[in-house]
Amino acid sequence: MKAMLVQKRPISSTYPEQWYEAKDQCTFALFEDDKYEEWLGVFGNGGITKYSSVINFPNTSSVLVVAKGKGYVVDLQTRDLRYQTTIDYIVQAIQIPERDLIIACDFTKLYAFSSAKQLWQSDDVASDGIELDKASENDVRGKVWLYNHWQQFTLYVDSLTMELGKVIE
Numbered sequence: 001m002k003a004m005l006v007q008k009r010p011i012s013s014t015y016p017e018q019w020y021e022a023k024d025q026c027t028f029a030l031f032e033d034d035k036y037e038e039w040l041g042v043f044g045n046g047g048i049t050k051y052s053s054v055i056n057f058p059n060t061s062s063v064l065v066v067a068k069g070k071g072y073v074v075d076l077q078t079r080d081l082r083y084q085t086t087i088d089y090i091v092q093a094i095q096i097p098e099r100d101l102i103i104a105c106d107f108t109k110l111y112a113f114s115s116a117k118q119l120w121q122s123d124d125v126a127s128d129g130i131e132l133d134k135a136s137e138n139d140v141r142g143k144v145w146l147y148n149h150w151q152q153f154t155l156y157v158d159s160l161t162m163e164l165g166k167v168i169e
Helices: none
Strands: 002-006 017-020 026-032 038-044 053-056 062-067 070-075 081-084 092-095 102-105 110-113 118-121 130-135 139-145 150-156 161-168
Touching: 002 053, 026 062, 038 062, 038 070, 053 092, 062 102, 092 130, 102 130
Parallel strands: 017 038
Antiparallel strands: 002 026, 026 038, 053 062, 062 070, 070 081, 092 102, 102 110, 110 118, 130 139, 139 150, 150 161
């Protein structure tokens, strides 16, 4: 299965289209299902951030599409919208290998999404910035901005608990 953002909307009727809250400015993603049929997803933008991405949920036919901050979980086989995220200002997201799990962040909180539903939302863990650096099956590592410095963190995905590490000089 293929899932990727496209920078410009293809000429109308080039691909069958499925619209998801599409109005005004939109984000476009080209998909291919397991029958090798291509189709275009047209997604309404959140507009608060510039971040757009398509991230596969491992071992499923679902993807998280982030359209300028607004999140949509779509099943590529049925083209159904499984759900929308509760926030529309996602600034980064990362796939957890071999798990039906994506961790995302806004400017102050972390979020966990499965292909079926939003699983978790943290309290504020940063004052104004989170960067997700890498993910393994067991954890996500990154850094948070805490008023006047960056500090490393580890998010343990089994318990969805976070541990702060060293201050980054």
